[in-house]
Amino acid sequence: MDSFIPSSKYEYPSNAEKWGQSILCMTFNYDELTKIGTQLYYNHPLIYSSNLATSMASENPDLTKVIAGQYKKGSPFSSTLTLRTRGGQDFMSFAKTAEFGHDLYDTLVAPTLQTSLYVESWIYGHRIPCNGTLKYTVFDAVTMKVQTTTKFNSTHDHSKLAISTDSSMPFICIGDVNRMSSLYIRGGGTVCIKSKKLWDAYSPMFIVVNRC
Numbered sequence: 001m002d003s004f005i006p007s008s009k010y011e012y013p014s015n016a017e018k019w020g021q022s023i024l025c026m027t028f029n030y031d032e033l034t035k036i037g038t039q040l041y042y043n044h045p046l047i048y049s050s051n052l053a054t055s056m057a058s059e060n061p062d063l064t065k066v067i068a069g070q071y072k073k074g075s076p077f078s079s080t081l082t083l084r085t086r087g088g089q090d091f092m093s094f095a096k097t098a099e100f101g102h103d104l105y106d107t108l109v110a111p112t113l114q115t116s117l118y119v120e121s122w123i124y125g126h127r128i129p130c131n132g133t134l135k136y137t138v139f140d141a142v143t144m145k146v147q148t149t150t151k152f153n154s155t156h157d158h159s160k161l162a163i164s165t166d167s168s169m170p171f172i173c174i175g176d177v178n179r180m181s182s183l184y185i186r187g188g189g190t191v192c193i194k195s196k197k198l199w200d201a202y203s204p205m206f207i208v209v210n211r212c
Helices: 030-043 054-059 061-067 104-113 196-205
Strands: 078-084 090-096 117-120 138-144 161-164 171-175 188-194 206-209
Touching: 030 054, 030 061, 030 078, 030 090, 030 188, 054 061, 078 104, 090 104, 104 117, 104 138, 104 161, 104 171, 104 188, 117 206, 161 196, 171 196, 196 206
Parallel strands: 117 138
Antiparallel strands: 078 090, 090 188, 117 161, 138 206, 161 171, 171 188
């Protein structure tokens, strides 16, 4: 989202109506909170509202640090963990620090998932050149279309979506990092789910992608 939403109620911010958005909601059991805290510790989010019980704080040291405005410094510069939702669905979570120094998708996501990717992100300048020498190539989306909507340029969408190019490895990723070299020095991440049903739903959205 483009801006903080009120902590007291749900309200879709008016400034987020200008660009397309993607929001992913997941429900977890308490025992996953430690891992979520670790990923946030790498991501370095800006926390504007929090409420963590004292007993929970002692059991979740990384999350406690995040709420206090602390974040991961030094090596290692990334963390990859599997998060399991309350319903038993696994998501692979990728998190990088501001010291990572590379593109998240080229360097971490594609090699880990072992598949090339189409990535749609909000790119304004600082575009990362397509590198066809890599074993798993990352292509940037240029034109998108959602079912019966008109086609739109990826610069009109603030989403950060990734989809595997190979239907036999049906991964979908939703995150918070654009593919721009200016974001090499910013923390962030994405979460990926392997689902042919979701892949079939998302794949037709990618109308035009760049080529190396």
